Amino acid sequence: DSGVTQTPKHLITATGQRVTLRCSPRSGDLSVYWYQQSLDQGLQFLIQYYNGEERAKGNILERFSAQQFPDLHSELNLSSLELGDSALYFCASSHSPGYNEQFFGPGTRLTVL
């Protein structure tokens, strides 16, 4: 158990809908990262937050957004969902943005029908 929690574990929804994925980092970790794992793309970095502020952005679609709250939990919002958004979404945390080791949650499996 990495100490990173993610909810829900599974999510099934329809095209065009909007969903919110939630992540709580390990105790004491200030930085949160979101990754997407799809069959053909592997693990891809989406976005990073540190202490409530956006720190780095990867190949995140404009339909996707995230935020980190004062209690350091983070939410990833996915809207206007398409079939191709079906994937595993992982959250990771680290003590600080300069700390290389990231600890991953169990993931949320999103299925868009």
Add this chain to the structure above:
Amino acid sequence: DQQVKQNSPSLSVQEGRISILNCDYTNSMFDYFLWYKKYPAEGPTFLISISSIKDKNEDGRFTVFLNKSAKHLSLHIVPSQPGDSAVYFCAASGNQGGKLIFGQGTELSVKP
């Protein structure tokens, strides 16, 4: 353009023998490398890491070797155990942390 590559999608070894997983990278700005292990239906688990200023790091049965001139790293598992069967991901980061760039993974199967 894939900056981190794991060219072997799968590897099968006998219990007790050595497992060697390989990883190549193209970006010379990477300064930190990590290996993660992933079981089905779980998130990646951090295994071992190495800074670019070192060429070897050891932790129990796991050793990571880094060859900067060849832009190549490898993970050695000795002795291999059936519980080591999982997908292993190589990852790289640059510029003092931040996003990790992952390879495609190698599925290791350790047979009793």
